[in-house]
Amino acid sequence: AVVSTQSTGKGDIEEIERSDGKTEVVVNEGVTTISYTLDEGLIEFGTAIDDKDYSRAVLYLETLELTPETEAMWKTLSQLSLESEQLHIAERCYAALGIVSRVRYIQRQNSKTKTN
Numbered sequence: 001a002v003v004s005t006q007s008t009g010k011g012d013i014e015e016i017e018r019s020d021g022k023t024e025v026v027v028n029e030g031v032t033t034i035s036y037t038l039d040e041g042l043i044e045f046g047t048a049i050d051d052k053d054y055s056r057a058v059l060y061l062e063t064l065e066l067t068p069e070t071e072a073m074w075k076t077l078s079q080l081s082l083e084s085e086q087l088h089i090a091e092r093c094y095a096a097l098g099i100v101s102r103v104r105y106i107q108r109q110n111s112k113t114k115t116n
Contacts, residue, residue: 010027010029011027011028011030011034012027012028013025013026013028014027014028014033022037022038022040023037023038023040024036024037025038041060041064044060045057045060045061048060049077049080052080052084054077054080054081054084054086054089055089057077058077058089058092058093061074061077061096062096066096071097074093074096074097075093075097077089078090078093078094078097081093087106087109087110088110090102090106091107091110094106
């Protein structure tokens with residue numbers, strides 16, 4: 001599917017094409033036309049975070065290998081999930097990051113909460 005739109009900035013977007021799970025944006029910058037490939041994963045993660053759908057963010061991150069980029073995403077998600085008191089999500093984030101002490105601490109807190 002091809003969708004055309006106009007935009008201001010460096011140039012005009014001539015078309016946006018999505019196929020095989022990739023999105024390419026073709027921009028006319030006056031003399032040249034350049035094609036940019038969008039990072040679908042980063043868009044999916046960002047959308048889940050914006051929607052405060054941290055479970056969806058975990059599901060996405062679980063499909064990826066641990067790299068410096070995904071590690072930063074796990075860290076971001078761990079902080080946001082702690083702030084929103086979604087301890088089960090924070091526990092999963094710390095497990096993915098290999099921070100066993102925090103995983104155990106959250107587990108202890110959860111078991112104290114369940115017994116009270």
